[in-house]
Amino acid sequence: MKIMHLADLHIGKSVKDFSMIEDQRFILDWILVLAEMEKVDAVLIAGDVYDRSIPSEEAVGLFDEFIYRLTQIPVKVLLISGNHDSDERLNFGSRLFVDKEVYFCSKYDGELYRQTFEDEFGPVNFYLLPFVKASQVRHFHPEDEIENYDQAVRVAIADGDVNPDERNVILAHQFVAGRSGEVMLGGSESPAVANVGLVERIGFDCFDDFDYAALGHIHKAQSVGREEVRYAGTPLKYHADEAGDNKSIPIVTLGKKGEVKIELKQLKPRRDLRCLKGTLKQLLDPKVVNGTDDYIFVTLTEEDIIPDAMGIFRQTYPNTMQIRYENSHTREIEAVDPSQMAELRSFPELMTDFYQKMYGTDMTEEEMAIMNQVAKKAGVIDETN
Ligand SMILES: [Mn+2]
Structure with a gap:
């Protein structure tokens, strides 16, 4: 079975006020040709289909066209949501699409979604794990100890009763760390990703029972821990830091159990x-x-x-x-010592800036009150403040 691994399309994205929609149309056309030429059986989309939870009309139109044309080739489509997607909106029509061999899993409902296909070597199980936070998994599995994303993903996978003797593929959209603990960021991930804490990192060995893990979230193409645990990366450069990247698409051929061949197909954009x-x-x-x-x-x-x-x-x-x-x-x-800059500013000013940088919005009064409380307890600011 031959599969194409896509991720982080971010349809509808603008870079420095330049709409990328025509570049995205161009690269998706290219991907359709590649899928047909390579005779892939399935196309996997590992989250961040859209750039925002309420995508523009032209973004929805482009993705609709892309999915339709994939089914016309025909290939199977398997898709999960990413942190940029609205799970509920992306879920629209998903039950109807199954008839066309389009499998969307954009909402985690407590069970690991599985879809099995057969080829000459037997079954291949595809597991679809949309982007989840620890709290979402905990909600459905209150009996398990879940304090971080790693535990959450392990619980979600354990619940799927994965048979390690069969061939298994998983789609996931998480921050996966390798042996050395670090992955290389592209640059166009949100600042929240660049500053992800230990709580959000999951070990690549979560995916030990899978012949291939099709990952999304990190925008630079790379494998993590082992060759078969892989980020496809964005199909286009979305940031100055990605100027030197070679954007590519993994084409994965699954032979009999234990035989996995990965080929990277270089992408040529409309504009570099x-x-x-x-x-x-x-x-x-x-x-x-x-x-x-x-x-x-x-x-x-x-x-x-x-x-x-x-x-x-x-x-x-x-x-x-x-x-x-x-x-x-x-x-x-640049030579100015940032610690000196910090000394000239008040705690609320620093927090407001930090929050704005991380999440792109202002802190609420309630959040600020909590931060003040914590800072007082920690002795960062004076009790009398
Ligand atoms: Mn992304």
Whole structure:
């Protein structure tokens, strides 16, 4: 059985105010061609279908078209929700889709969703575990000790009675840590992912009973712990830090039990995303200008701000996304000791900033009151404050 592993499509995403929808349409077309050429039996989508829980009309339209065309090839589709998706909205119509061999599991209901297909070597069990928080699993399994995500995922999997003698594949959308404990982030994950705490990390050995674990959540393609526990990564570069990445799609062939072959198919985007660094004159020298349609992040090394540098750049590179400077002034700012900056600011100011950075919204008064209480107890701020 041959399967294609996709994840973190983030349909409807914008990068620096540039809508990615046409780039996404292009890459999904490419993926459809690849699925047909490779004669895959199933396409797995490991969460973060959409970029937000209420996706735009054009995002929903594009995904609807993609799923429809997959069924026309025809291939089976298996899908879970990610942390960016609304589990309830993504669940719409899922029971009806089963007739077309489209299997959505976007809501964890206390049981591990399983769908079994047969090939010449026997059954292949696909387990679909949507993005879950520890509290969600605890809700359905109050008898088990669940204090972190690792325990939650282990309980959810144990509940599925996975037969290790058969061939098993799981789709999951979690922060999975490898042997050394670290995975490499792409850059376009939300800041909350970049700062994920120990509570949210799960060990790759959670997936020991699976011949392949199709993961979503981390945007840089990589295996974790072993070859067959793998993040597909985003199909497109969504961040300047991903400029050097090679975006690819794993095509996994399951032979008889124990035989797993993984091939990475490189993706070619409609427009590349690149970083340029140098002076305006160097970067816009006709001898070096190329790929003018690409998305460009510019770092200028001039000492002085150039008026309307964006306008100048966009005459050559119309899709310039950002211009920043790196010179003696910026280095001076970087040299400032952040601990000194913190000393000049009050605890509520620091907390408000931190919260805004992590979650993109303001703290409520209630949350602030809790933080104040905790900080007082911890002796970070004065009892009399
Ligand atoms: Mn994602």
